[in-house]
Amino acid sequence: MTLPSEIEIVRKAKVEMHCFTDYFRGFEKIEAVKQIFGEKTDKVLSNLKIEFSGRRGYMGVSEDDGHLIVSAHYLNKGDEIDIYLDVIHELVHVKQQMEGRELFDNNYNYVDRPTEIEAYHVAVAEARRLGLSEERICEYLRTEWMSDEEWKRLATAMKIKLSDAKLKWKSRRRIV
Numbered sequence: 001m002t003l004p005s006e007i008e009i010v011r012k013a014k015v016e017m018h019c020f021t022d023y024f025r026g027f028e029k030i031e032a033v034k035q036i037f038g039e040k041t042d043k044v045l046s047n048l049k050i051e052f053s054g055r056r057g058y059m060g061v062s063e064d065d066g067h068l069i070v071s072a073h074y075l076n077k078g079d080e081i082d083i084y085l086d087v088i089h090e091l092v093h094v095k096q097q098m099e100g101r102e103l104f105d106n107n108y109n110y111v112d113r114p115t116e117i118e119a120y121h122v123a124v125a126e127a128r129r130l131g132l133s134e135e136r137i138c139e140y141l142r143t144e145w146m147s148d149e150e151w152k153r154l155a156t157a158m159k160i161k162l163s164d165a166k167l168k169w170k171s172r173r174r175i176v
Contacts, residue, residue, distance in 0.1 A: 017067065020048035023075070024087055032088055032126045036095050048094065058143075059086050063104055066097035081132070085123045085140055092119035111146060111154040124158045134160050 003009070020027075027033050028045050037044045049067040052075070059070040068090055075083065093103055096115050103115050110116060120141065127137045138160055142151050 017049040017051055020045055020050050020068065023050060023070075027087065027091070030088075030126075032122055032129070033091055036091050036122065044094070044098075059090050061090055061093040061097055061103060063097070066094050068094070081127075081130070082140055085127055088126050089119045089123040092122050109150065111150045111157070117157055120154065120158055124160075 024045075028041050033045070034041050051062070051067055051069050052072040053069055054073075055071060056073055057071045058074050058078070059068060061067070062069055093115065096118070097103055101115060105113055105115070108114070124137055124141075127140060132140070137158070138151075138155055141154050141158065141160075146154070
């Protein structure tokens with residue numbers, strides 16, 4: 001079956017990329033980021049590209065080439081602290097991707113995946129450096145795709161000391 005002769009579909013859609021440092025300024029000065037990339041921090045961040053997505057969600061790293069994919073809506077409407085911590089988290093994944101590590105290993109549940117544990121450790125350490133309470137850090141960790149049990153496992157892996165009662169409280173963090 002073929003299309004009607006008067007129809008033409010141009011199949012050269014381009015994903016528009018932007019420079020990371022055009023939207024996320026000053027990250028090269030943050031000690032947590034310097035610890036991720038070491039001496040290559042300035043070079044990595046100045047070469048890192050970001051793609052804005054119209055889809056709802058947060059952000060992630062492209063498994064193809066390691067650029068950041070950021071929900072434009074989340075960038076515009078999300079909590080600034082959550083965005084900041086997500087950037088730190090995703091920069092760990094950028095480094096992991098540069099090292100050739102498997103970011104999406106389906107042999108693990110999301111909250112048990114070694115690459116996620118590593119990235120969350122860095123983000124949680126930065127949250128603590130900023131002075132966030134354990135409750136607020138738990139709120140940051142909680143996403144709508146995690147069950148209560150998965151959330152508790154992640155919080156435990158991050159050495160968050162909260163009673164079960166406090167771990168039952170719900171996050172205000174939602175896909176925006």
